[in-house]
Every structure is written in structure tokens, then in C-alpha cells.
Amino acid sequence: xAGVTQTPRYLIKTRGQQVTLSCxxxxxxxSVSWYQQTPGxxxxxxxxxxxxxxxxxxxxxxxxxxxxxxxxxxxMNVSTLELGDSALYLCASSLxxxxxxxxxxxxxxxxxLVL
Amino acid sequence: xxxxxxxPSTLSVQEGDSAVIKCTYxxxxxxxxxxxxxxxxxxxxxxxxxxxxxxxxKDQRIAVTLNKxxxxxxxxxxxxxxxxxxVYFCAASPGNQFYFGTGTSLTVIP
Numbered sequence: 001x002a003g004v005t006q007t008p009r010y011l012i013k014t015r016g017q018q019v020t021l022s023c024x025x026x027x028x029x030x031s032v033s034w035y036q037q038t039p040g041x042x043x044x045x046x047x048x049x050x051x052x053x054x055x056x057x058x059x060x061x062x063x064x065x066x067x068x069x070x071x072x073x074x075x076m077n078v079s080t081l082e083l084g085d086s087a088l089y090l091c092a093s094s095l096x097x098x099x100x101x102x103x104x105x106x107x108x109x110x111x112x113l114v115l
Numbered sequence: 116x117x118x119x120x121x122x123p124s125t126l127s128v129q130e131g132d133s134a135v136i137k138c139t140y141x142x143x144x145x146x147x148x149x150x151x152x153x154x155x156x157x158x159x160x161x162x163x164x165x166x167x168x169x170x171x172x173k174d175q176r177i178a179v180t181l182n183k184x185x186x187x188x189x190x191x192x193x194x195x196x197x198x199x200x201x202v203y204f205c206a207a208s209p210g211n212q213f214y215f216g217t218g219t220s221l222t223v224i225p
Contacts, residue, residue, distance in 0.1 A: 004158075033213070043159075043204065043215040056212050090158050103149065104213065106158035 002027065004093050004107035012113045018079040021110045025072050025093030031055075032074040033104060034066060037088040049074050078112075086114045117142040119207050121216025128195050129224050136219045138205035139187045145207040145214075148188050150179060153202045153218075162203075163190070195223045 005024045013019050025032050033056075034046040045058035049068035066076040072093075078085055088111050092104040118141040128134050140148075146167035151159035165172045165179045165188065172179050176195075181188040188207075192199055200223045205216040 042217045045212045045214070048212065058212065102147075103161060103164060105161065106151070108156075108158045 004091055004105055006089075006091050006107040006110050008110060009108065010111045010113075012115065013081050014115050015081055015083060017081050018077065019081060019112060021076045021078075021089055021091075021112075023074045023076070023091030023093075023107060025074070025091075026105055029093035029095055029105075030072055031094045031102075032068055032072065033092045033094075034074070034076050035090040035092065036060070037090055037109070038086075043090070046076070081114045083114050086112060088112075117145055117207055117209050117214040119205060119214045119216045121205050121219060123219060124217065125220045125222075127222045127224060130195060130197060132195055134190075134192045134195050134199070134221055134223075136190045136203055136205070136221075137187060138189070138207075138216050139185075140207040140214075141186065142207070142209045143183075143186065144209035146210075147208045148179070148181060149206050149208075149213075150190050151204045151206065153204065155201075159204060192221075195221075197223050197225050199223050 007022045031050045033048040036044050048056040052068045063079045068074045088109040090109045091107045094102045094104045121138045149164035150162050152162045153159040163174050163177050163179050165181050176193045178191040202218045202220050204218050206213045
């Protein structure tokens with residue numbers, strides 16, 4: 001099976017702009033979670049989508065949003081970018097039939113640099 | 116919410132020696148504990164996981180132990196090889212999301 005794919009892999013934006021990142025989960029996986037990874041804060045949970053519905057949400061401001069499509073592909077949007085949003089954004093997918101306690105498989109990430 | 120602490124933050128071992136990374140968690144509801152390996156420029160890769168109804172799990176040179184009473188779990192890598200050099204993350208899930216440790220940078224010296 002193909003793994004989790006994320007596009008684009010690298011992105012440079014300026015403060016105030018907005019950005020949309022895309023994630024295609026492993027075939028058959030219905031749950032997609034998004035994480036922000038920075039050297040200072042480590043891996044922080046943004047949100048999880050399951051069957052097109054946001055099921056869980058981390059402690060990030062409303063500038064961070066997401067959605068999931070009927071084919072389980074997911075997008076994450078960050079509006080009004082700030083310098084501190086520079087990070088590696090990771091997407092992870094799982095079957096998650098029993099809830100978010102099932103094995104998650106990560107994509108390679110999108111490296112976002114905000115100037 | 117859950118709090119996962121991971122130690123040490125850096126670890127250097129000679130090739131062939133063993134490496135041990137320890138994590139503690141705070142939420143007794145956590146019942147799934149995966150370990151991930153992240154190489155430079157890549158996303159985390161699952162290497163082993165354990166559920167709370169099991170005390171130990173092995174996969175070749177890698178093993179994980181879980182002590183539910185003490186709320187800690189450990190990753191053991193035996194016969195380390197240079198390709199084991201990476202950052203390792205532990206995680207715990209009480210069911211709503213995954214909480215990650217801060218990572219251990221493992222260097223295996225040839």
C-alpha cells in the first residue's frame with residue numbers, strides 16, 4: 001500500500017498570508033490527524049478528522065483549521081501567518097474504527113517557513 | 116490532559132551496545148503507547164507499540180516494556196547499529212488524542 005502523502009513538501013510564505021496543506025491518507029484509513037512539530041515545542045496535536053467531521057482538537061488558535069473530504073483526503077489551512085507558525089506540519093492516518101487509539105502512520109511532512 | 120515525559124534527551128552509545136529510553140505518563144486512562152523513529156527530513160515512523168493489557172513486547176532487536184502501576188514505559192534497543200541513529204519519540208493515548216514525549220536523539224558511534 002502507498003503511504004501517507006503530503007503536498008507540498010516545502011513552502012515559503014510571508015507574514016499575513018494564508019496557506020493550505022494537503023494530506024492523502026493510506027487507502028482505507030478514515031482518520032487523519034495533523035500535528036505541528038517545532039524544535040522548542042516538539043510534536044503538538046492540532047486536530048483529528050474522521051468521516052469528514054472534526055473529532056478532536058488541540059489547543060491552537062482559530063487561525064488553524066482543517067477539513068476532510070469524502071475520500072478521506074484532508075486539508076489544513078492557516079490564515080494570517082505569523083513567524084511562529086514556521087514548523088514541520090505532519091499528517092498521520094489510521095483506521096481509527098475504535099477511536100484514536102489505533103496505530104497512526106505519519107507522512108513526510110510539509111516544511112513551512114514564514115518570513 | 117495527559118503529560119508525557121521522556122528521558123534522556125540525548126543518548127550516545129557504542130555500536131553493539133544497548134540503548135534504553137524511558138517515558139512516564141500521567142493519565143491512567145492511557146492504554147496505547149507507540150514509539151516512533153524520526154530520521155532527518157522524514158516523518159516519524161512507527162517502530163513498535165504496546166497496549167495496556169501487555170507488559171512487554173519484542174520485535175527483533177527492539178523491545179518495549181510497560182509498568183501501568185508506575186505509569187512508565189521504556190524502549191530497549193539491543194545490538195545497536197549506526198542506522199539506529201535518529202530521534203525517538205514515545206507517545207501515550209488516553210483515547211482522545213496522542214500525546215508525545217519531547218524526543219531522544221540517539222547517536223550510535225561506529
